[in-house]
Amino acid sequence: MRSMPSRVDFVRSLSRGLMIQLCTLATLAVGWCGAAVAGTVTTYTSKSAFLSALPYSYDNQTASTLGLGNLGASKSFSNGTFSYTASSPGGLYGIGQAGSAQLSTNSSPDPMLFNGFANTINDPFIHGANGIQAFGGNFYLTNTSENFVSGTMSFTYRLVDEAFDRTLSLGVSSTNQFFGIVSPAGIASFRLDAVGTGSLYNTTNDVVVGVVPEPSTLVMAGIGLVGACVAGRRRKRRLAMALLLLSCTGVAANSIRLPGMESGAGFNSVVRVA
Secondary structure, three states, rough: OOOOOOOOHHHHHHHHHHHHHHHHHHHHHHHHHHHHHHOOEEHHHHHHHHOOOOOEEEEEHHHOOOOOOEEEEEEEOOOEEEEEEEEEEEEEEEEEOOOOOEEEOOOOOOOOEEEEEEEEHHHHHHHOOOOOOEEEEEEEOOOOOEEOOEEEEEEEEEEOOOOEEEEEEEOOOOOOOOEEOOOOOOOEEEEEEEEEOOOOOEEEEEEEEEEOOOHHHHHHHHHHHHHHHHHHHHHHHHHHHHHHHHHHHHHHHHOOOOOOOOOOOOOOOOOOOO
């Protein structure tokens, strides 16, 4: 007669099967996330929604950091954690009033370029490139009198893992119109261009840079938590099954009497199996 597997063996086999499935899911998740990260870009027109996606960010209010007049070909910005550089072929120019300056270009229709992104964050869930994965701000057009002009702007950006630029256009109707992009793959550069004719100057009064958790690390963390829960449940289940088996063997032993021990007043003929 074939021996039947015990309940403990069955639970062990089931647990092994679950762990194998979890490992397979982890492998697939890493591969899927790797494919999803490459080239994935999310656009935002709401600053609050944009900031809610960022665990770390540098919201650079240029009003408190920017001077007026000619600022040279480039200007660096830093808060100790994030840093980046803005530049323009004909130079940058601070417009408006002292204490509320806006960053603009010195020559029309020169573009405004942002690059040199870096961060010093020590977080295992953040992409290891030490750059940025989020860039946004209030972008608009001004004229030679430094007044706002409605029109169309072109946003050109390049991701870290790509060798080509992506471009999209957006109509601007106020100085508070926000636009931002988020890409877990990392952002290498971002450029503003005025679309149309006339003396139009690319301008911004607020730039935000930030980072986001890498999807594959979040998935692995989630799988790790699931695995820990499964392991905990497995230990509890094995303990419960062991107690149940001990109880069953004890009952079975109570019904066993050894030969020659059937009689004798007060003689304990019950043999418990250890």
